[in-house]
């Protein structure tokens with residue numbers, strides 16, 4: 001029997017939803033301020049996933065404006081297949097976290113193209129779609145409230161009315177209605193998307209209710225445990241082709257000293273479900289579980305993007321927009337050319353093309369030709385939390401932006417022409433905590449206990465690899481930046497045009513505990 005590794009999709013892919021069509025599974029996740037939005041994954045076994053596109057890949061479908069704060073935008077999609085059509089419904093959230101309604105897009109093929117959206121004006125976030133045998137479509141949102149809608153027009157036909165709000169935890173959200181054995185099961189998450197996160201369920205004979213709660217609610221939570229996977233919640237339920245049941249959900253892998261830090265945001269985990277007395281049971285979400293009977297690994301994705309293809313891979317994302325005038329694969333064949341659209345990563349509008357960090361111990365490198373411009377590699381949480389290594393003006397430099405502070409922490413002269421920049425994240429070589437007083441020195445050598453989640457090392461490669469700086473990873477964690485996202489690592493230009501021959505994103509050696517945890 002195969003064992004599979006959790007997370008099944010590493011990196012910041014929260015709020016999963018999943019549906020099965022025959023022996024194919026499709027999963028989506030939140031994308032917040034990033035364009036394109038709603039990454040879409042395909043699997044044949046629920047374990048190995050590959051990204052086949054982004055559901056919202058035309059700017060007009062998302063409506064992300066340049067003044068949109070980080071961690072706002074596109075939240076918590078649901079994917080369903082009904083009557084020969086794929087449906088994705090998702091919320092738009094504006095400044096201050098104010099929900100701005102939902103949008104529904106459809107496609108006959110998961111690869112798209114997906115339709116222009118229709119809008120559904122219902123309160124809350126985390127919309128779900130479910131259909132009755134007679135074609136009635138139910139839309140449930142956080143709260144939890146349910147309405148009858150027409151998904152082809154977005155019209156709300158009846159409701160919303162309160163359905164069931166969990167077992168008393170805060171923020172009842174992420175509802176999913178599933179019809180199983182003559183019952184309507186209403187799956188919800190509660191307790192907030194942090195340490196208290198939990199999954200509960202109720203059932204009724206009609207989607208209108210009344211709903212009878214499961215006696216062991218919440219039936220899944222890792223709160224108050226020392227398990228390595230935390231914040232388990234925001235789940236969707238799916239029956240595999242072999243009849244077994246599974247929960248696809250989000251969780252985190254916090255590291256470092258209390259209150260601990262996670263740097264890759266909320267990731268996608270798979271947990272086996274068994275049924276007892278008509279209720280689902282999930283014991284724990286562990287780093288490894290016995291796999292579903294189907295086992296279908298995809299050919300490994302190359303770690304390096306050579307930019308030789310005619311189009312950009314769907315992994316590449318940019319904050320809020322990626323105007324055609326800011327990038328090109330044609331200007332210099334085999335290179336990605338970026339044109340600066342703003343002078344600094346500290347403000348929206350800067351040209352940045354990145355991908356989610358997917359390995360805890362990660363080595364990212366890129367061959368960069370700055371020409372007469374300025375640009376490089378950046379690890380980004382948001383405009384106020386990022387580290388970068390850049391070249392320009394005959395120099396390579398490492399810059400840290402942490403909250404209100406911005407500092408160049410290292411620089412060195414470099415020859416003109418292309419060179420390779422490297423960023424490594426290391427969990428095995430964490431910087432010692434800073435010594436701030438003589439009294440601390442007397443307590444013993446600093447660094448006996450690593451306080452941060454990881455160390456980021458920045459190097460430039462000439463005839464040999466020169467380490468320029470090492471920085472504490474906690475300042476690029478979700479706990480510091482706040483919000484709902486995780487690290488994105490990518491390429492940018494802040495002056496003129498900067499060309500990238502290739503970009504490599506690989507597990508670092510030694511991979512240690514991270515080896516094999518990247519199911520995608």
Ligand code: 6LW
Nearest residue numbers: 075076173174193234484
């Ligand atoms: C999402 C909510 C949640 O809307 O976090 O984990 C919010 N759950 O359901 C943003 O991801």
